[in-house]
Amino acid sequence: MSKTLSQNTAGPINTFLIVQVIISILFIAFLTWRLYTVIDSGAYGPDTWLRFAISGLIIGSVYSVIAIGYTLVYGILFMINFAHGEVMMLGAFAGYFVFEALKSIPVEATGLSFLDSYQIVSVILAFLAGMFISAVVGYFLERIAYRPLRGAPRLIPLISAIGASIFLQNAAQVTFGPKRRTYINPASLQRSVGWRIPVAGEEVILTYTGVLTFVLSILLMVTLYILVMRTRYGRSMRAVAEDKQTAALMGINVDRVISNTFVISGVMGGAAGVMWGIHNGIIYHYVGFIPGLKAFTAAVLGGIGNIPGAMIGGMILGVVESLGPAALGIDFQLKDVIAFSILVLVLIFRPSGIIGEVLSEEKV
Amino acid sequence: MAMLEVKDIHTYYGNIHALKGISLTVEENEIVTLIGGNGAGKTTTLRTISGLIHPRSGEVFFEGEKITETPAHELVYKGITMVPEGRGIFARLTVFENLDMGAYSQPDRSNFNDDLERVFQLFPRLKERRSQVAGTLSGGEQQMLATARALMARPRLMLMDEPSMGLAPILVESVFETIVEINKSGTTILLVEQNAMVALSVADRGYVLQTGEIVLRDTAENLRQNEMVQKAYLGIE
Numbered sequence: 001m002s003k004t005l006s007q008n009t010a011g012p013i014n015t016f017l018i019v020q021v022i023i024s025i026l027f028i029a030f031l032t033w034r035l036y037t038v039i040d041s042g043a044y045g046p047d048t049w050l051r052f053a054i055s056g057l058i059i060g061s062v063y064s065v066i067a068i069g070y071t072l073v074y075g076i077l078f079m080i081n082f083a084h085g086e087v088m089m090l091g092a093f094a095g096y097f098v099f100e101a102l103k104s105i106p107v108e109a110t111g112l113s114f115l116d117s118y119q120i121v122s123v124i125l126a127f128l129a130g131m132f133i134s135a136v137v138g139y140f141l142e143r144i145a146y147r148p149l150r151g152a153p154r155l156i157p158l159i160s161a162i163g164a165s166i167f168l169q170n171a172a173q174v175t176f177g178p179k180r181r182t183y184i185n186p187a188s189l190q191r192s193v194g195w196r197i198p199v200a201g202e203e204v205i206l207t208y209t210g211v212l213t214f215v216l217s218i219l220l221m222v223t224l225y226i227l228v229m230r231t232r233y234g235r236s237m238r239a240v241a242e243d244k245q246t247a248a249l250m251g252i253n254v255d256r257v258i259s260n261t262f263v264i265s266g267v268m269g270g271a272a273g274v275m276w277g278i279h280n281g282i283i284y285h286y287v288g289f290i291p292g293l294k295a296f297t298a299a300v301l302g303g304i305g306n307i308p309g310a311m312i313g314g315m316i317l318g319v320v321e322s323l324g325p326a327a328l329g330i331d332f333q334l335k336d337v338i339a340f341s342i343l344v345l346v347l348i349f350r351p352s353g354i355i356g357e358v359l360s361e362e363k364v
Numbered sequence: 365m366a367m368l369e370v371k372d373i374h375t376y377y378g379n380i381h382a383l384k385g386i387s388l389t390v391e392e393n394e395i396v397t398l399i400g401g402n403g404a405g406k407t408t409t410l411r412t413i414s415g416l417i418h419p420r421s422g423e424v425f426f427e428g429e430k431i432t433e434t435p436a437h438e439l440v441y442k443g444i445t446m447v448p449e450g451r452g453i454f455a456r457l458t459v460f461e462n463l464d465m466g467a468y469s470q471p472d473r474s475n476f477n478d479d480l481e482r483v484f485q486l487f488p489r490l491k492e493r494r495s496q497v498a499g500t501l502s503g504g505e506q507q508m509l510a511t512a513r514a515l516m517a518r519p520r521l522m523l524m525d526e527p528s529m530g531l532a533p534i535l536v537e538s539v540f541e542t543i544v545e546i547n548k549s550g551t552t553i554l555l556v557e558q559n560a561m562v563a564l565s566v567a568d569r570g571y572v573l574q575t576g577e578i579v580l581r582d583t584a585e586n587l588r589q590n591e592m593v594q595k596a597y598l599g600i601e
Contacts, residue, residue, distance in 0.1 A: 232464060239454050239465050245416055246452035251440035251469030251517065 020349055031328070038329040047202035052322045058210040058279065060318020061217035065272040066295030067302070067310035068224060069265035075305040076241045076261050079154065082161040083141055084269055085292015086168035091134035091270025092277045092287060093176060095126040099184045112187075119186035123212075123278075130274035131267045137168070138266025142259055165289075172285035180284045183277040185209065191281050209279040220271055221311050224264070228307060237261060241305075290336065294321075297343040303353025312354060317342065365428055367392045367552055368413070368521055373422030373432075375405075375412045382408045383419065384576040390521065390554050395547050397555045397563040397584070399597055400573035406556040407449055409573070410523045413554070414446040415439045426521065440469040443520035447527065451510040455499030459490055462498050462509055466516030475518070483512035486542060504535040511542065521552045528559045540566050560597035564588050572597070 038044070066088055073081045102122050105114040115122045145164040149157045185191065194207035228234035239247040240257045248254050276291065277283050294317060302313025317339055324338040325331060346353065366389040375383040383405050390396045398406045411417050413424055415436035424432045426442060434442075445466075454462050463483065467476055484491040487508040493501060498509060507527060514522055527543065528536040536559065544566050547553050557563035564570055564584045572580035572593060580587065587593050594600040 232468070235457065235461050235464060236468060238457060238461075242454045242456060243452055245436075246448055246454070247465075248416065248436040249414065249440065249446050249448060249452070250465045250513075251437050252465070253437050 024349075034328045038327060041329075043329070044326055045200055045202060047199040047204050048326070049323070050199055050204050052326055053319060054204070054206065054210065056319035056322025057315060058214050058318070059322065060298075060315040061214045062272050062275050062279070062314075063291065063295045063298045063318050064311045064314025065217050065220055065268050065275070066291060067299040067314045068221060068307060069269045069272075070296050070299040071302075071304055071307060071310040072261050072265045072268075074299070075307075076237065076258060077146070077157075078305075079146070079157045080161065080296065081141070081146075081262075081265070082158070082292070082296075083145070083164040083168055084265065085288035085290075085295070086165050086172070087134045087137050087141070087266050087288070088269040088273040088276070088292065089172060089283070089285065089288030090137050090168065091130035091266075091273030092283045093172065093273075094133035094270065095130040095274035095277050096181060096183055096283055098122075098126040098129045099186075103184050115184070116187040119188055122186050123189070126278075127216075127271055127274050130270040132270070134270025134273065135263045135266035138262040138269065139259060141266075142262040147255075147258075165292075169285055169289070176285060178285065180282050183281050183283065185278055189278060191279070207279075213275040213279045216271070216275060220268060221307075224268065225307055227264075294336075294339050297339055297346075299353075300351075301342060301346050301353055303355045306353070306355060309353055309355045316354075366390060366425075367394075367427060368554065369425040370409075370413065371423045371425070373409075373412055373419040373424065375408055375417060375419045377408075382576055383412065385422070386573075386576070386578055387422075388571055388578065388581070390552060392520075392552055393547070393550065394569065395543070395553045395555060395567045397557055397560075397567040397570045398573055399557055399560040399563055399570060399587075399593075401558070401596075403575070404573040405576040406573055407525055408576075410446060410525050410554070410556055414444060414523055440517055440519075443518075444523065445514040445517045445519040445521075446523040447510045447514045447525060449525040450529065451506050453498045453501075453506050453509050453513070455497070457498055458495050459498055459501070459509060460494050462513050463490075463516050466513030469517050479516050479518065483515050486515070486545065487512050503530050504532070504539075507531060507535075507539055508542075511539075511546070515546065515551075519551055521554065522546070524553060524555045526556060526558060528557060528562060536562060560593070561599075564598075 066084065069084045069087070070081060073079065099115060099122065102115040102125070103113045107114050107117040110117040141164055145160045146157050149160055189209055189212065191209055192205065192207060194205045194210065196203045196205055228237060236247065236252045237257055239250065240252060240254050244254050273288070276287065295314065298313035298317040299310045300313070301317060302309030302311070320342065321335040321339045325335050368390040370386060370388045372385045372387050373383055374381065374385060386405065386409055398409060400406050412419050415431065415434050415438070418433055422432070423430060426444060429442070431439060431442065454465065457465065463480060467479060470476065489505055490508055490512055493505065498506065501509060511527070524543070527539050531539065540562050543553060543555065555563055555567065564587055567584040570582065570584050570587045571578050572587065580590065580593065582590065588598070
């Protein structure tokens with residue numbers, strides 16, 4: 001059967017390939033031309049380019065951490081958890097309330113608030129709170145919105161995910177109010193303050209919040225990667241991802257592994273939320289939506305279901321959307337257009353992503 | 365008391381009545397085989413015993429304990445493992461990782477290396493391919509891996525679903541030699557096979573299934589002599 005199939009489709013596939021190549025060449029030629037004219041015009045000095053690249057890497061690292069949440073769940077259940085952006089948003093709020101509460105506790109010895117007296121402890125507490133709340137949200141999300149639909153066709157849990165996303169957004173709006181809140185960071189983590197690096201006669205600021213975000217993201221991702229690839233527990237997660245029935249025959253409690261996957265995905269989302277708050281400063285009930293979609297794009301770009309893919313995809317997306325508007329000489333408001341154009345292009349030309357694997361029939 | 369006792373189970377797939385009152389027993393240290401054609405209910409019987417699906421009525425006892433509703437992942441801890449149909453190896457995990465998953469139910473890690481040595485002795489080929497991704501193994505090696513992985517759980521009862529499926533005749537022989545060897549070292553075996561000839565040559569007793577019912581039960585020797593079995597399953601006119 002497969003033989004006749006491939007014979008029938010051999011022609012169209014070749015034509016499609018040729019069209020792909022031609023479009024790619026034209027596209028790259030256009031990009032090169034735009035880039036040349038922009039650089040030639042001298043609108044941006046080397047320091048500006050470096051600034052864009054740094055901010056891209058920092059935002060990209062947050063996208064990567066969120067993307068891992070998508071990819072973990074997809075790897076095990078083959079569903080897109082569209083409510084993951086909201087899981088991140090709730091983590092951001094948890095961190096916000098911890099900072100706010102610590103700011104209001106005076107410490108007599110220093111004459112400052114707890115937040116400014118014990119800054120490292122405060123940051124750790126905020127992250128723990130964000131990760132904990134998001135983990136709890138992730139756990140109940142799976143229990144309430146996805147588990148009852150386990151045997152249903154694949155579209156059904158997707159709709160449930162979108163519903164959960166809207167529900168969580170609105171619940172946050174009603175509970176916390178629609179106003180935008182500014183994250184109250186500890187004194188030495190003020191935004192736009194950092195190390196000054198001289199570049200071509202100008203100064204590029206490497207912000208403390210940015211460095212914290214980037215380093216923490218890498219640490220989280222490496223820890224997760226080791227957990228999944230090197231421990232017996234991670235092995236059991238991969239076994240469940242491959243074949244749930246056989247995994248059960250090994251004595252693995254499949255339902256518990258799925259629950260824990262949502263918890264881990266929530267931990268990553270919560271950490272990303274607090275990082276987002278600390279680095280970007282402003283949070284509100286809608287703050288998870290766009291980063292969520294971007295991270296989903298990053299996961300698809302890297303190859304969904306694949307952890308290193310999510311890391312690489314996030315970084316690439318962050319850098320491209322940060323450098324893109326400048327490189328193409330277009331308005332900076334259009335950076336979201338660049339990000340989502342990438343999603344469309346990847347889905348058309350390489351649905352399996354950069355290092356994605358070819359999906360087996362059973363998964364598709 | 366029989367090690368495994370299945371009493372009049374009825375299993376359904378949706379509205380399809382797949383098992384219409386199967387009863388069977390397996391004694392300790394026996395090799396028992398279920399033979400029958402496609403759709404006779406052999407695999408369904410194993411899946412029901414192993415807890416992957418639950419019967420609508422009837423009961424299953426293992427060493428006197430009722431396990432009718434026990435989920436599959438708990439049965440492993442009681443001493444039942446299954447080598448599933450089509451082997452069910454984790455293709456993207458390495459050989460070693462597959463074996464480690466087999467030992468998932470063994471909390472005592474000190475046994476792990478002994479058990480590993482034991483299965484490597486049984487299947488030296490797996491030792492050579494220890495860090496190879498399991499999906500790249502040949503069919504015969506995958507069957508070895510599936511069997512070895514089941515042994516890592518230290519089962520008292522091993523359910524095997526079509527171990528000869530898709531293997532060259534020479535490999536089938538060696539698979540069944542291994543089954544006998546495993547049985548001799550103290551593991552009871554319930555074996556489902558389409559290849560009735562080989563199955564009956566190693567088994568102590570056998571059951572013949574037809575469309576969800578047991579139509580014959582006897583010693584393997586008698587079944588081999590049975591005219592109906594010879595005609596339908598052994599290809600002897």
